[in-house]
Amino acid sequence: MVISHVTTFMSSLLRPSKFSHNLQTYTSKSSFVLFAYFSEFFICLTTFRREMASAPGVIESIIRNKLQTGLEAKHLDVINESYMHNVPKGAETHFKVVVVSDKFDGLTLIKRHRLVNDILKEELKSGVHALSIEAKTPAQWEASDKVVESSPNCRGGFGK
Structure with missing residues (x-):
């Protein structure tokens, strides 16, 4: 799912003519979705690292x-x-x-x-x-x- 959003977002940046009629709206929405996924990923990664650091060896x-x-x-x-x-x-x-x-x-x-x-x-x-x-x-x-x-x-x- 995230890969699909990233790919779509990146292709919109590389081929703006495809989305020229609504590029600003699409880019804003894609950027927000991408930001949300990366934010969630970062929170999960931080939590995992914190748990691993406190987990006994x-x-x-x-x-x-x-x-x-x-x-x-x-x-x-x-x-x-x-x-x-x-x-x-x-x-x-x-x-x-x-x-x-x-x-x-x-x-x-x-x-x-x-x-x-x-x-x-x-x-x-x-x-x-x-x-x-x-x-x-x-x-x-x-x-x-x-x-x-x-x-x-x-x-x-x-x-x-």
């Missing part, structure tokens, strides 16, 4: 599922921070996880981190470059302000 989903299942998390945030680093757009290499679980009761912070790292060992071997972990018990989470601190800006590596 494959690795993010795997991390979320493994931690939810393995720790029976009461609260879980998986944040892809790859965009903050010098990696290709859409990369899934740098993550922050905030996980609250009863399984952390009685464990030191290092043991909590080891537990999370053990659950995600395959991802850490195959592409996840950095993992920031906030591991809390439900009591610690309830006593906190529940605000996830932003990670520092990437310094570019190599001691920069």
Whole structure:
């Protein structure tokens, strides 16, 4: 449908004598129709891009599922921070996880981190470059302000 309108509109511009009796009206209507189609297309494209940008990636989903299942998390945030680093757009290499679980009761912070790292060992071997972990018990989470601190800006590596 859009192609047909575009073709008709373009042919009217190339062969004005065909529509000379009512060229102004036809061009105005065609321009409006063409504008309406392109406007609708642009809105759809913008919405699609916004949804894709906010949609979790494959690795993010795997991390979320493994931690939810393995720790029976009461609260879980998986944040892809790859965009903050010098990696290709859409990369899934740098993550922050905030996980609250009863399984952390009685464990030191290092043991909590080891537990999370053990659950995600395959991802850490195959592409996840950095993992920031906030591991809390439900009591610690309830006593906190529940605000996830932003990670520092990437310094570019190599001691920069």
